[in-house]
Each structure stands twice: as structure tokens, then as C-alpha cells.
Amino acid sequence: MKNAIVCVDDESIILDSLGEQIANLFGDDFLYEFAENAQEGMEILEELSEEGISVLVIxxxxxxxxxxxxxxxxxxxxxxxxxxxxxxxxxxxxxxxxNAQENANLFACIHKPWTAEQLETVIKEGISNINKK
Structure with a gap:
């Protein structure tokens, strides 16, 4: 079964950049999905869930x-x-x-402009936290 990483941002240039960096870091290990707003993001999460695909990181x-x-x-x-x-x-x-830390169990906050290293560290740490559960 495939796992997925989902990115949500209303600026397509940011989504492109995120997608490129994440794909370069993790290759074919994951499916990558992108949304330009919260509603689209939730729809993607629900569709993936229905298909039995586990979203690890958003x-x-x-x-x-x-x-x-x-x-x-x-x-x-x-x-x-x-x-x-x-x-x-x-x-x-x-x-x-x-608010997100208290009510959404926010794992990390990355500030723009970010580096590929920051992104990689946060995603890898996040995934290793899941694997420990």
C-alpha cells in the first residue's frame, strides 16, 4: 500500500517548489498530492482515505x-x-x-522561505514519530 504526502498552499509557485523538493528528497517512496485551498485539501484527504492510501504528512x-x-x-x-x-x-x-499546536497536534511550523534541509528534517522526523506509535 502506498503512503502519501499532501501539500496545501494557495500560491501555485510554492506548491511547485514544495512538490519538486519533496519528490527530489523521497523519490517514488510516496504519492504526492497538492491542493490550492483547505476545501480541496480535505477532499484529497477523503479520497485518498477511501482508496486505502495512508496520508502520513500534510x-x-x-x-x-x-x-x-x-x-x-x-x-x-x-x-x-x-x-x-x-x-x-x-x-x-x-x-x-x-491554536494549531493545542487543537491539531501541530508537529512543526516552517517559516518561508524554507530550505530543502528543513523540509526533509521535519518530514523525516514526523514519519519516524508515526512509526514509533
Missing amino acids: VSDWLMPGKKGDEFLIEVHKKFPNIVKVMLTGQADNQAVK
Whole structure:
């Protein structure tokens, strides 16, 4: 069974960059899915779940139209508590990060601009945490 990593950001240039970096880091180990907003992100999570594909990590932007990243990750956590949740942000306020930590079991917050090393470390640590459960 395949595992997946999902990225959600309303800027396609960021999604492209994330996708490229993650694919370079992990190759064919995972399926990669991308969404441009929270609603699309949730639809992808539900579809993958129905197909029996396990989403290990979700990387979500904070500032998106419609629903902010902390609210989205809380929603994700309620339905899919085992997914490792990472917030990617250029401008999340501390309250939003705290909200996600307290209510969505936020694993990490990466600030834009990020490095491929940061991304790799966070994703690998997140996945190894799942494997310890």
C-alpha cells in the first residue's frame, strides 16, 4: 500500500517548489498530492482515505483564502488524527501557531522561505514519530 504526502498552499509557485523538493528528497517512496485551498485539501484527504492510501504528512500554508491553515489543520486532526501536521508560513501569528499546536497536534511550523534541509528534517522526523506509535 502506498503512503502519501499532501501539500496545501494557495500560491501555485510554492506548491511547485514544495512538490519538486519533496519528490527530489523521497523519490517514488510516496504519492504526492497538492491542493490550492483547505476545501480541496480535505477532499484529497477523503479520497485518498477511501482508496486505502495512508496520508502520513500534510504541509499546509497558513494564510489562504477561505480558511486559515490553523483552522484547516484542526479540521484535519478531527477526521485524521494520525496525520503529521506541518504549517508552512510567511506570516502566521503566534496565536495561530499556538491554536494549531493545542487543537491539531501541530508537529512543526516552517517559516518561508524554507530550505530543502528543513523540509526533509521535519518530514523525516514526523514519519519516524508515526512509526514509533
